[in-house]
Amino acid sequence: xGRNLVYTVALDPEGxxxxxxxxxxxxxxxxxxxFNGDITVFHNSPLPLFMVSxxxxxxVRIDTPDADIGNGAFARFAQSAKHSVAGxxxxxxxxxIMFMDCDSVALRNIDPMLRGEWEVAVFAEPGRTIQENCYxxxxxxxxxxxxxxxxxNSGSWAVAAPHFHQFxxxxxxxxxxxxxxxxxxxxxxxxxxxxxxxxxxxxxxxASSIALPLCNTNYxxxxxxxxxxxxxxxxxxxVNYKLQFLFSAFSGTFLFDSQLALLNxxxx
Amino acid sequence: xxxxxxxxxxxxxxxxxxxxxxxxxxxxxxxxxxxVREVYVQxxxxxxxxxxxxxxxxxxxxxxxxxxxxxxxxxxxxADCLALRSINPLLEGDWDLGVYPEPGSRxxxxxxxxxxxxxxxxxxxxxxxxxxxxxxxxxRYREVMEAWERIHFGPSARPRYFADQAALTRLVIDTPLRxxxxxxxxxxxxxxxxxxxxxxxxxxxxxxxxxxxxxxKLRFIFGLYLxxxxxxxxxxxxxxxxx
Numbered sequence: 001x002g003r004n005l006v007y008t009v010a011l012d013p014e015g016x017x018x019x020x021x022x023x024x025x026x027x028x029x030x031x032x033x034x035f036n037g038d039i040t041v042f043h044n045s046p047l048p049l050f051m052v053s054x055x056x057x058x059x060v061r062i063d064t065p066d067a068d069i070g071n072g073a074f075a076r077f078a079q080s081a082k083h084s085v086a087g088x089x090x091x092x093x094x095x096x097i098m099f100m101d102c103d104s105v106a107l108r109n110i111d112p113m114l115r116g117e118w119e120v121a122v123f124a125e126p127g128r129t130i131q132e133n134c135y136x137x138x139x140x141x142x143x144x145x146x147x148x149x150x151x152x153n154s155g156s157w158a159v160a161a162p163h164f165h166q167f168x169x170x171x172x173x174x175x176x177x178x179x180x181x182x183x184x185x186x187x188x189x190x191x192x193x194x195x196x197x198x199x200x201x202x203x204x205x206x207a208s209s210i211a212l213p214l215c216n217t218n219y220x221x222x223x224x225x226x227x228x229x230x231x232x233x234x235x236x237x238x239v240n241y242k243l244q245f246l247f248s249a250f251s252g253t254f255l256f257d258s259q260l261a262l263l264n265x266x267x268x
Numbered sequence: 269x270x271x272x273x274x275x276x277x278x279x280x281x282x283x284x285x286x287x288x289x290x291x292x293x294x295x296x297x298x299x300x301x302x303x304v305r306e307v308y309v310q311x312x313x314x315x316x317x318x319x320x321x322x323x324x325x326x327x328x329x330x331x332x333x334x335x336x337x338x339x340x341x342x343x344x345x346x347a348d349c350l351a352l353r354s355i356n357p358l359l360e361g362d363w364d365l366g367v368y369p370e371p372g373s374r375x376x377x378x379x380x381x382x383x384x385x386x387x388x389x390x391x392x393x394x395x396x397x398x399x400x401x402x403x404x405x406x407x408r409y410r411e412v413m414e415a416w417e418r419i420h421f422g423p424s425a426r427p428r429y430f431a432d433q434a435a436l437t438r439l440v441i442d443t444p445l446r447x448x449x450x451x452x453x454x455x456x457x458x459x460x461x462x463x464x465x466x467x468x469x470x471x472x473x474x475x476x477x478x479x480x481x482x483x484x485k486l487r488f489i490f491g492l493y494l495x496x497x498x499x500x501x502x503x504x505x506x507x508x509x510x511x
Contacts (some may be wrong), residue, residue, distance in 0.1 A: 247494065
C-alpha cells in the first residue's frame, strides 16, 4: 500500500481562530492515533497551527475574501474550498487522498478506512434520505420522488489518488451549475450528485466509522459517538460550541488516564 | 470522581460547605481547600455486589458523622455528579425535601419498586425518584435520613433491587413534607435521560446515573470537566499541550 494523504481546510474571518483551532485538534488527533500518511492543512491564519512543526504535516496558507463582503459569500467560499484547493495537491505522491472537515476528531486510527480496492469512499448518514435539503439540490425530478438512498456527508470522503482530480473536476462542474432547488446545501448536494454519477467502485464506510453527534440522533449519546473512529461535529452549531464539544472528546481520549495525572497536576 | 465533583462545586462558586466521606486513606487534595472537609470512614469488605448495596446505604448512615446544626439545607450528591453552574439556586426556596424524579419513569417499575406492592404499583402514577441527589432542610435532615434507613432495611414487597433508590421513592410517595422536584435544566443525566450534549451542557448539575461502567463515567467526566473549566475560545490548554 502506498502513502495516503489527509487534507483539511480551516478558514476563519479576520481575527477569529475557531476553525484554526479545530484543525489543530484534528491534526493532533490524527498524529496521536498514529495515522501513517501525510497531512495537509489549508488555512488562512496568519500564524502557523503548530509552533513546533510536526513531521508529515504541511500547512498551506491561502488567501480568502474579506468576510465583510456579505450574503454568506465567505461561508460559501469556505465550504467550496474543500474542492477548490485540490489543485494544490500533488496526487502522484499518494495512494488514497482523504478529505476531513476540520470540525472532526479522530478517536482511533483511520488507516483501515483507506484500505481496499475502490475509487471513492463515502459516508452515508444513517436515517437521512438523499431528498433532504442537505443533499438533494441536484436531484432530477424522478430521483426526488423515488430514489432510495441515504444522503452522503461531504465532510469525510476519500478518493483513490489516480482519480482524485477527475472526481474533484466533476464535483466542481456540478456545483458550478444552478441547482434544481434554490437555498439548499449546494456544495454537499453537488457532492451527492457527483457520487451518484460516478461510474467506478464506490465504497461506503460503515455507520460505526464516523459519528455525527451534533446533527444525527443516532450518535447523540456519549457511548454512541465514542465508539466511532471519527467524531465529526457537523451541524448548524457555532464554531466555538463545536470546539468546546470536540475538546471534551479530544481530552477524554488523549489526555485521560485512570490515575487522572493531568487533573492532579492542574488541581493539586 | 469525588474530586471532580468538589472542584466543580468550588469553581462554580457554591456558597456553602462541602464534606466528602471517603474510605481512601489518601486525601483528595494535597492542598486543602477552604470550605471543604474530608472525613475518612472505615468500611467493611464484603464481596463486590454486596459492597455496592452497602456503599449506597452510606447515603443515610452518614448522618451519624454529620452535624448539620447551623445549616439551612443539606444536599447529598452522588460522587458521579458534576456541577457545570452554581447549584446555589437549587437550594433556595421554602421546602423540606428536594429530589429528582426520573423523567418519564414510573415508581411501580423495576428500579424503584421493591417497597411497593404489586397492587399499588399497577395504578401508581408517581415517577421513580433517583437516589443520587437528595436535598433536605437541615432541621428535617435526621428525621428524613432515619425514615429512609427504616424503609431501606424494612420488609420489601419483592426481591431487593436498587434498594436505596426504591426506599427513597417510597419515602417521597408517602411523606407529607414540602417537596421541590429537580428537573432539567437544573439537573440532567447524560447517561440516562439527556444524552444530547446541547441539553446537558446547559444544565447546572450533571449526574452520571445510568451506567455502572466506572471507566466510562470517569473518562466522560474528565472531558466534561476540562471543557467546562479549562476551555476557552483560544483553546489555551490545547495550545499549551500541543505547542
